Amino acid sequence: xNTDISAERPAPPAGGDVLLRVENLVKYFPVQxxxxxxxQKDVVHAVDxxxxxxRRGQTLGLVGETGCGKxxxxxxxxxxxxxxxxxxxxxxxxxxxxSARQMxxxxxxxxxxxxDPYGSLNPRRRVGSIIGDPFAIHRxxxxxxxxxxxxxxxxxxxxxxxxxxxxxxxxxxxxxxxxGVARALAFRPKLVVCDEPVSALDVSIQAxxxxxxxxxxxxxxxxxxxxxxxxxxxxxxSTSVAVMYLGQITELAPVDQLWDHPRHPYTDALLSAVxxxxxxxxxxxERIILVGDVPSPISPPSGCRFHPRCPKAAxxxxxxxxxxxxxLGDDSEHLAACHFPVEDxxxxxxxxxxxxxEHRVTETGVVSGS
Amino acid sequence: xxxxxxxxxxxxxxxxxxxxxxxxxxxxEAARKIEGRSPWRLAIERLRHDRxxxxxxxxxxxVVLIAIFAPLVGVITGHGVFEQFRTTGLSPDGTxxxxxxxxxxxxxxxxxxxxxxxxxxxxxxxxxxxxATGLTVGIGxxxxxxxxxxxxxxxxxxxxxxxxxxxxxxxxxxxxxxxxWHPGLTVVIVVIGILGWASVGRIVRGQVLSIREKEYIEAAxxxxxxxxxxxxxxxxxxxxxxxxxxxxxxxPVTIVAEASLxxxxxxIPPPTADWGQMISESSAYYANGVWWFxxxxxxxxxxxxxxxxxLGDGVRDAFDPRGDKLFV
Numbered sequence: 001x002n003t004d005i006s007a008e009r010p011a012p013p014a015g016g017d018v019l020l021r022v023e024n025l026v027k028y029f030p031v032q033x034x035x036x037x038x039x040q041k042d043v044v045h046a047v048d049x050x051x052x053x054x055r056r057g058q059t060l061g062l063v064g065e066t067g068c069g070k071x072x073x074x075x076x077x078x079x080x081x082x083x084x085x086x087x088x089x090x091x092x093x094x095x096x097x098x099s100a101r102q103m104x105x106x107x108x109x110x111x112x113x114x115x116d117p118y119g120s121l122n123p124r125r126r127v128g129s130i131i132g133d134p135f136a137i138h139r140x141x142x143x144x145x146x147x148x149x150x151x152x153x154x155x156x157x158x159x160x161x162x163x164x165x166x167x168x169x170x171x172x173x174x175x176x177x178x179x180g181v182a183r184a185l186a187f188r189p190k191l192v193v194c195d196e197p198v199s200a201l202d203v204s205i206q207a208x209x210x211x212x213x214x215x216x217x218x219x220x221x222x223x224x225x226x227x228x229x230x231x232x233x234x235x236x237x238s239t240s241v242a243v244m245y246l247g248q249i250t251e252l253a254p255v256d257q258l259w260d261h262p263r264h265p266y267t268d269a270l271l272s273a274v275x276x277x278x279x280x281x282x283x284x285x286e287r288i289i290l291v292g293d294v295p296s297p298i299s300p301p302s303g304c305r306f307h308p309r310c311p312k313a314a315x316x317x318x319x320x321x322x323x324x325x326x327x328l329g330d331d332s333e334h335l336a337a338c339h340f341p342v343e344d345x346x347x348x349x350x351x352x353x354x355x356x357x358e359h360r361v362t363e364t365g366v367v368s369g370s
Numbered sequence: 371x372x373x374x375x376x377x378x379x380x381x382x383x384x385x386x387x388x389x390x391x392x393x394x395x396x397x398x399e400a401a402r403k404i405e406g407r408s409p410w411r412l413a414i415e416r417l418r419h420d421r422x423x424x425x426x427x428x429x430x431x432x433v434v435l436i437a438i439f440a441p442l443v444g445v446i447t448g449h450g451v452f453e454q455f456r457t458t459g460l461s462p463d464g465t466x467x468x469x470x471x472x473x474x475x476x477x478x479x480x481x482x483x484x485x486x487x488x489x490x491x492x493x494x495x496x497x498x499x500x501x502a503t504g505l506t507v508g509i510g511x512x513x514x515x516x517x518x519x520x521x522x523x524x525x526x527x528x529x530x531x532x533x534x535x536x537x538x539x540x541x542x543x544x545x546x547x548x549x550x551w552h553p554g555l556t557v558v559i560v561v562i563g564i565l566g567w568a569s570v571g572r573i574v575r576g577q578v579l580s581i582r583e584k585e586y587i588e589a590a591x592x593x594x595x596x597x598x599x600x601x602x603x604x605x606x607x608x609x610x611x612x613x614x615x616x617x618x619x620x621x622p623v624t625i626v627a628e629a630s631l632x633x634x635x636x637x638i639p640p641p642t643a644d645w646g647q648m649i650s651e652s653s654a655y656y657a658n659g660v661w662w663f664x665x666x667x668x669x670x671x672x673x674x675x676x677x678x679x680x681l682g683d684g685v686r687d688a689f690d691p692r693g694d695k696l697f698v
């Protein structure tokens with residue numbers, strides 16, 4: 001399935017087969033109660049029923065507010081956590097319940113780039129040793145051969161191979177992120193999960209790293225899952241985008257369809273919050289302001305989790321969790337989980353919710369009339 | 371690197387230095403000599419500039435040399451360590467003889483040369499210091515690493531064991547154990563080693579607990595590294611600095627512990643020369659004016675301990691000058 005793309009980017013390869021499939025993934029974390037013997041077992045519903053597909057050669061953008069579960073989802077896909085329930089299928093193989101030893105060969109094919117360039121590299125190890133780690137762990141190369149491969153990787157990401165023996169502290173943030181990329185690409189993995197790879201960098205450096213990732217994608221035929229909270233960055237790099245809220249996917253669409261025809265009110269609100277450089281255009285826009293904070297994932301709202309803050313909330317939203325499916329004539333690639341999807345041209349800032357006050361939330365957290 | 375069309379939207383400002391890390395054109399030869407110094411080299415340099423620590427280190431080297439070449443001291447003076455000089459070394463009524471040209475530090479109650487015995491006593495102290503401390507730190511580090519990394523049941527068991535050991539007064543337990551087994555060098559080393567690891571273990575475990583949550587550990591796991599590789603390749607280098615500091619502060623404690631055991635009679639048995647033992651035997655004669663028998667072994671013990679303490683402080687300052695980074 002090909003996606004609509006703007007004239008700015010070269011067309012991605014006509015979507016390959018499905019590389020990664022996630023079905024109804026659930027991850028709960030138990031919460032330690034303050035009391036010694038407490039009967040109530042609270043859980044954090046970090047990921048609560050997520051299903052998605054990533055096709056070979058494409059980039060899936062994953063956006064959402066802090067705490068929506070996108071990082072947890074990424075780590076579940078990487079099998080850094082054991083999932084509570086659900087299934088993960090990679091390249092046709094079910095990797096959900098594999099033991100650490102069984103998972104090892106897959107570790108060469110799924111890799112991760114971490115968010116913090118300062119925390120993701122061991123400060124006491126030399127850079128050559130850090131990048132050479134994959135070869136050492138999997139015992140594929142040693143000695144001179146390993147050094148050669150490491151220096152090759154450094155050149156690939158734009159680092160000077162002579163800096164092989166330096167410590168991470170001697171590099172800038174952008175360079176350290178390149179080191180992280182070099183480490184992740186050692187085995188030319190099929191899937192690379194990028195967990196907010198540019199969030200911690202200066203804007204000008206962000207551009208360089210994003211371009212590096214794009215170049216590497218076309219050079220090496222990589223598939224990316226790109227997690228971010230900056231919508232402009234996500235728009236630039238993704239072929240399709242998934243929007244997450246409180247552990248669930250609210251909307252999933254090819255990137256241009258998401259921007260031009262958002263169906264979920266949350267998506268609409270997020271897009272309206274993206275700053276527009278032109279002050280005249282900005283003044284003309286209606287900002288959709290969401291009141292209040294994201295509710296706690298320990299006791300998420302019933303039905304549609306967005307109903308306490310949604311401008312269009314109705315009683316059915318409190319009772320029934322909406323299914324992720326196409327709406328309003330969209331094709332099967334554009335899914336939204338909403339009982340009252342946003343129509344083209346609809347201005348939801350003018351909408352008023354029709355549910356009882358106790359289901360709503362205000363700025364101060366006090367229940368108010370709507 | 372090519373820029374994709376459309377990426378100009380994201381570049382803010384012109385004239386940003388290209389990050390590509392090649393040598394800039396204007397760099398001269400001098401810049402090539404700038405080399406990053408590893409944290410170890412920086413620490414060693416700081417230590418070298420700590421005058422008190424260097425003097426202490428010099429004294430310690432002197433003590434170690436004396437310990438190694440103790441027989442030489444015996445040869446030079448002409449007195450063996452066990453030789454009793456009942457005629458020249460003891461006064462007519464059988465009391466020890468004071469410092470003189472013949473016996474530079476006087477004799478003990480058996481007429482033996484105190485200086486030679488102090489030299490041989492240094493051997494005991496140094497051997498115990500190195501081996502017992504090594505044993506303590508070795509056990510403590512392994513236990514701390516395992517408990518900290520694997521957590522859950524192992525951690526609970528080991529943590530309770532540590533609490534238990536730390537609750538019992540060292541000397542009481544040491545005396546009991548040393549009395550049960552035949553007193554001797556091995557027993558002393560083992561007893562001190564086994565009873566001391568708890569503090570080290572607790573410190574190491576705390577360090578490991580905080581390091582374990584760092585992203586680079588997660589990265590290692592995502593690469594497929596097994597737990598022992600992570601412990602020794604990723605965690606240990608970050609824990610080794612506090613371990614080294616603690617070791618250098620533990621050595622004087624070990625020396626005093628050994629001297630205490632010998633002082634109480636459950637350490638190194640006579641006739642082996644040992645500082646604590648000499649101090650113990652000297653107390654009966656001190657009241658009768660035999661001051662040298664008490665003074666010289668005590669000075670040896672005190673100065674050696676102080677030297678290690680100062681060196682230990684210097685090592686700690688070398689690794690952590692601002693006093694905030696050492697413990698994560």
